[in-house]
Amino acid sequence: MATSTATASTDVLADVARERACAEAREVVAMLEFRDRELVRIGREESPMRRLVERGAIALCIGEALGLSEGQVQLRLSQADRVRDQSPLTWLAFLRGRVDWARVREIAHTLGELKRAESVHRLDRGVVDYASTHTVAELRQWLRRFVRRVEADLAVERADAEREKRHVSITHGDDSMGWLNAYLPSHELAAIEARYRRAARTGVDPDDDRTVSQREADQLVAWCLGSDAATSAVDANIAVTVDADVLAGARAGFAESSDGRWGVPAAWVAAVAGSGSSFWHRVVVDPVTDDVLSHEYLGRFAPDVLDIALQFLHGTCQAPGCMVPAERCDTDHRIPYPHGPTRGDNLGPLCRRHHTHKGHRVLHWSTRSTLEHILRKALNEPVLMEYAG
Structure with a gap:
């Protein structure tokens, strides 16, 4: 990190x-x-x-x-x-x-x-x-x-009970404005968020003077009201991690988002993945070494598939305490290119601000020993962030 x-x-x-x-x-x-x-x-x-x-x-x-x-x-x-x-x-x-x-x-x-x-x-x-x-x-x-x-079994019971309470409400406020509130399962909210964020940032007319937030709101209204905008498909990449035995149904468990913001019972995700939806990806991660892609790519810039895999693996910017989602970050070489290879173990997400800090040597990459990392992963313990002097 x-x-x-x-x-x-x-x-x-x-x-x-x-x-x-x-x-x-x-x-x-x-x-x-x-x-x-x-x-x-x-x-x-x-x-x-x-x-x-x-x-x-x-x-x-x-x-x-x-x-x-x-x-x-x-x-x-x-x-x-x-x-x-x-x-x-x-x-x-x-x-x-x-x-x-x-x-x-x-x-x-x-x-x-x-x-x-x-x-x-x-x-x-x-x-x-x-x-x-x-x-x-x-x-x-x-x-x-x-x-x-x-306590996965108890957490699944609570999640199933909460899902029964899903609802949408509208509250009218002052100055001709109001609030649209939706209490929905987290994986569905994540897909909605990813879709309207991407739609508001793709193919923007240069003469469009709306802010990004305004475009997001207008896009959501267009979908809800069934206008022409609702007919155009928008892809969304949603990353979750699921233990193999949970995915196989051997025990109760959760699918957790890569950025740690939410988690839902694995059965909910399995139902979505089995429905033919196109916005789910599966990335197989080694349970011991955490290796995602061992193939080494030539050149400075990582291909899209590696960028996506790294976003799913890390979830957020790897600077201390930074919570910027990985999909909004730059893919940074730990050991600068060309001395460092363009492959998974030498790349990680850094938001633009912390990427700039790294370029000015305010931040630098540091990792714990491989043995300690493996032991912590085997014991399901967190790999703690190290502050180097």
Whole structure:
């Protein structure tokens, strides 16, 4: 992955972030201690009504001291209780400043979704290393994938139940505008998004003064209203990864998007793929080495098939924390051409901004040892991003 060039000054920033996390931990601990002391005191009250009223006032007292609403206080207390009781390693990392409250909050939400004790223990063992080296957005996606993998059968049941709630609603607002809302399965939304994005950027009239967003909106309206624009087919490349045993039906599981934004039960995707739809591609990836295409291409520019395979493999820009989808990125040589070959293991997506940074040596490519990479893949552990100095 692409990594930033560390300098001595960034150590100061890291120290500040750690101090901020420790301060957040002290605040949350103080809230818990205040509540617990108050509960002990209130428990000695003789009047049941008095006990009920004073328990309800605890959140109000904490909120007044910290400038929070009662709802915010109650939510923070419940999240802190959940992490402290169910994920001791995460709680210890929070107290030491390794992870901040934003990450603890995401972990607490995931703990609330997990139903099995072994799943909770497994999360506690592995989440801190990932959370401490990735952004909150990346952690959120990692946690979603974790739930789908370790409790796939329960997650499939929830997804099937949610699918029954699909609907479309229209809300009229002010100034003659309104909202069109659709609650739909994620793979269908991804296909719709890919189609209108491509349609709005293809064959644009030079005299068309509409913005891209306006063209996207107009294209969607044209399809919904059944005008001539709806008759022109627009291809969309949708990438998902599915474990072989899940695809074979040996166990429950999910098809996950390459950029990590969504996942759906594998059976939903199998139904679409079997219907003759043309926007699905299948890329076979080696389960150990992660190799996609071992063939080496001559020349500087990768052919379309390799570009698509790399987009499906990586999902997003490979700069630290960047979430720009791979299809909007440049295909960059880790070892510059012609010294580096044009093949899968020497190429990766970088968004235009980070590609420029790499050209000015602000970013550079760095990889862990092959042995460590293989071991982590075999154990289904994340290959962590490395910051090179």
